[in-house]
Amino acid sequence: MKDKRVTINEIAAHAGVSRSTVSLILRGSGRISEPTRQRVQAAISELGYTYNRSAANLRTQSSQAIGLIINDLTNPFFTELTAAIEQTAERRGYFVYLVQSGEDPDHQHKLSLSMVEHGVAGLIICPATGSHPETFERLRTLGIPVCIAVRPWPDDRFDFAGPDNFRAAHMAVDALIEHGHRRIAFLGGERGNPSRDDRLAGYFGALQKHDIGFDETLVIESRPSRTSGIKDVAKVLALADPPSAALCYNDFVAISVMHGLRQHGLQPGQDFALIGFDGMPEAETSFPPLSTVFLDARRVGANAAHMLIGRIDEPDRPVSRSVIVPDLVLRQSHKAS
Amino acid sequence: MKDKRVTINEIAAHAGVSRSTVSLILRGSGRISEPTRQRVQAAISELGYTYNRSAANLRTQSSQAIGLIINDLTNPFFTELTAAIEQTAERRGYFVYLVQSGEDPDHQHKLSLSMVEHGVAGLIICPATGSHPETFERLRTLGIPVCIAVRPWPDDRFDFAGPDNFRAAHMAVDALIEHGHRRIAFLGGERGNPSRDDRLAGYFGALQKHDIGFDETLVIESRPSRTSGIKDVAKVLALADPPSAALCYNDFVAISVMHGLRQHGLQPGQDFALIGFDGMPEAETSFPPLSTVFLDARRVGANAAHMLIGRIDEPDRPVSRSVIVPDLVLRQSHKAS
DNA sequence: TCGTGTTGATAGAACGATCTACTAACTAGC
DNA sequence: GCTAGTTAGTAGATCGTTCTATCAACACGA
Incomplete structure (x- = not known):
């Protein structure tokens, strides 16, 4: 039925010109006369050619x-990132191969080689x-x-494109302190994750700036998920001197912390x-x-795509970094006495 | 710096064998003796060859x-779908080119041709x-x-893989009726969207089965978004005889309907x-x-990927359809007197 | 009339792999 | 010693394009 796909050769034969001529026309060269161009175009649509x-x-x-x-498409941050990368890539004439590493370095290594x-x-x-x-070295x-x-x-x-995690966390904790909180927890995230390290550093920085001592029982480590915050907040609530506020590693954690609070009879944004x-x-x-803290994944994604394409066009340009300063978006949940 | 990428020819020359031999080894043919195989492998890692x-x-x-x-990666249903497709494709040795049509038929047409x-x-x-x-015809x-x-x-x-929208809606409305509701709204979604048409048909079917007359003022059309439900529910609440329950076109709509209800002093899952x-x-x-109604996007995605790869392997197999029967997941919001 | 451009088109070698057909060197059987 | 079969490896065409070099035909100026 489908036989073979029709190639540039068949077009050439059918239009009575050479292969080179067809190729030139396909690429829009002006060196071909209008009559032959039309003859070739006719052959193309007649035979149903695809490049x-x-x-x-x-x-x-x-x-x-x-x-x-990426690690996991299912995380909304990465979803937005991916959507933006796909869009800007497509606009600039590129397609994107999407793969998920599942936070597995070995898999990531294989995938990167496979893409190459x-x-x-x-x-x-x-x-x-x-x-x-070695992945990056290779x-x-x-x-x-x-x-x-x-x-x-x-x-x-x-090249690097990403958010300024340190500053973001600093801003958030500043705001909490301004609202009168002194005992502030940091909930969720795993050690070794560079994003979390930066956020934690920002958290410490803000505490320090306001002369608030560091209490390590207020920092809870856990693999962030849509439910992990429930346990995280239970831990700090069980403390002799529990916190009145928390900065969460991400929004998943925060939303599940809300559920956790309600289980303890506390209204998020009111009692905590x-x-x-x-x-x-x-x-x-x-x-x-x-x-x-709004990290603007879409902007990060668009920047990353532009930077990459820029480097593809011009491999020897100097290395660049695009660090986005996040916005603190204050809605309801941070309000509490 | 990067000169040219090293090819199979360089490997052959370096190992003192023919190009064909290297090719056979790369593909794991058993027709090559162990000594030469090793010689070639050595050349490969020495020169840093990539296939x-x-x-x-x-x-x-x-x-x-x-x-x-897909239309829009940002919709969690499609996110899950995409994640599942990527995973099963990758497991079966395929990579996926991801593009978003943005619900634009012209763009979709161009994209499909471009992918080909x-x-x-x-x-x-x-x-x-x-x-x-024509897109599909081509x-x-x-x-x-x-x-x-x-x-x-x-x-x-x-081939087709998707959820049974009719049955899903039918189940949901059945459940609502069993809970004693007679005036049930259908909120959100746009005419012409086949998924919505099926859901609406299921909604009608269930009403009919229980001898509940059809009231078109209870069906609100709107482009579904994370906020559209607020207006949708306001419309039916303004009716002389407002509904006591609603089936929503999707979860986005439902969640924003909850906010809308609260704006009217109603507690979702209690008063509505x-x-x-x-x-x-x-x-x-x-x-x-x-x-x-849980449509199981992951399963739909996995099925789609398997079906496609099955057809790639065996182009003349009979057409198949995989229609998934959704699960009704009853949590809190459907409870109301 | 001759050399010099310009225009429109082409032949044939690439790109980096695979595939088909072939061969030289052994081994085995009788 | 001869034929047949197996093993290990190779030469050269090929996939569908683009690229480099070249060419024929014609116009132009002196």
């Missing part, structure tokens, strides 16, 4: 594909916690453009102040509406 | 890429509302495997019964927890 971009790419050593490696085999023009990577240095020696996104990676020879992190869409429609 | 899969694909007329066209040019092995499409028949004449997902398309020569549609993760953590 084989991979063949062209093989010849020209180019590619319109960029690879995107598939001939991507460049790669955007959100490094998995515990990423192997990409560097291969000379393929890479943009690190969201989570910093200790190698300043790569809460600020989340990320600014994912559902923070706005939670009850009560969640105050949070 | 060029596109070149191989050109020769073998094959591809490990599948294209996925890029040489995808097959395509999973969630048809945009108002899709052009794909069919090109003979490229296509699986329609989520939203049905009136051409039974394509509410059932959503989709079963997106945040339905579980909403307040009160949202009762909803």
Whole structure:
């Protein structure tokens, strides 16, 4: 039925010109006369020709594909990031190969190599916690453009696009302190995750600035999920001197902390102040509406895509970093006496 | 710095064998002796060779890429769908090209053609509302495997994977009626969207079954969003004889309806019964927890991917349809007198 | 009339792999 | 010693494009 796909050769034969001529026309060269151009166009639509971009790419050593490696698409922050990357890539003539590493460094390593085999023009990577240095080393020696996104990676020879986690956490804790809180918990996130380390540092910084002593029982570590906050908040509520407010590692944690608070008879945003992190869409429609640090995943994504494509176009440009200063979005959940 | 990428030819020269031999070894043929195999392997790691899969694909007329066209990644239903498709594709040795049509039929058309040019092995499409028949016609004449997902398309020569919207809505309305409701609204969604049409049909079916007359003022049309439900519910609440319950087009609508109810001094799940549609993760953590029809986007996605890959492997297999029967997940929001 | 451009089109080698067909060197059977 | 079969490896065409070099035809100026 489908036989073979019709190629440039059939078009050439059918239109009575050479293969080269057809190729030139396809690429919109002006060096071909109008009559022949029309003859070829006629042949194209008559035979139902479709361009084989991979063949062209093989010849020209180019590619319109960029690879995107994220941990988990299901996290709304990464969803927004991905959506933005796809959109700006598409607008600039690129397609994106999407893969999820599942926070597994080995898998991430294999995926990155596999993408290179598939001939991507460049790669955007959100490094998995515990990423192997060899992964990036290999990409560097291969000379393929890479943009690190969201989570910093200790190698300043790569472009980077991400939020300023330190400052974001600092702002949030500042706001809590201004509302009169002195005992402020930091809930959720796992040690070794660079984003969390930065957020924690911002949290400490703000406490220090206001001469509030550091109490390590107020920092709860846990793998963040849609339910993890329930246990996290229970732990600090059980303390002899419980906190009156908390900064959460992300909005998932914050929303589940709200449920946890209610289980203890406390109304979030009334009996306990809460600020989340990320600014994912559902923070706005939670009850009560969640105050949070808006990291603007879409902007991060757009920047990452632009930076990568910029480097693809111009491989030797100087390394650049785009660090976005987040916005503190105060809604209801941070209000409490 | 990066010169040229090292090819199979360099490896052959360096190991003192022919190009064909290297190729055989790369593909794990047993027809090559162990000593030469090792010599070649040594050359490979010494020169830092990376396989060029596109070149191989050109020769073998094959591809490990599948294209996925969805409307909007940002909708959690599609997020879950995409995540599942990516995962099962990856497990079966495929990568996915992700693009968003933005519910624009023209764009969808261009994208599908572009993916073909890029040489995808097959395509999973969630048809945009108002899709052009030519889009699918073209794909069919090109003979490229296509699986329609989520939203049905009136051409039974394509494989299909999606939820049973009719039955889902029917179940939900049944439950509402069992809880004693007689005036039940249907909120949100736009005319012309086949998913909505099926849901609406299920809604009517259930009413009819219980001899409840149809009141068109209880059906509110609107483009669904994270806030659209606020206005939708206001409209039916303003009626002389307002409803006591509602089935919502999706969970977005349902969650915003909750906010709308509160604005009118009503407690969702207490003064008004509410059932959503989709079963997106945040339905579980909403307040009160949202009762909803769980469409299992992950299963739909996994099925779609399996079906497509099955057809890629075996293009002439009979057309198949996988229709998933949703689960009614009753939490809190449907409870009301 | 001759050299010099310009225009429109082409032939044939690439790109990096695979595939088909073939061969040289052994082994085995009788 | 001869034929047949197996094993290990290779040469060269090929996939569908683009690129480099070249060419024929014609116009132009001196």
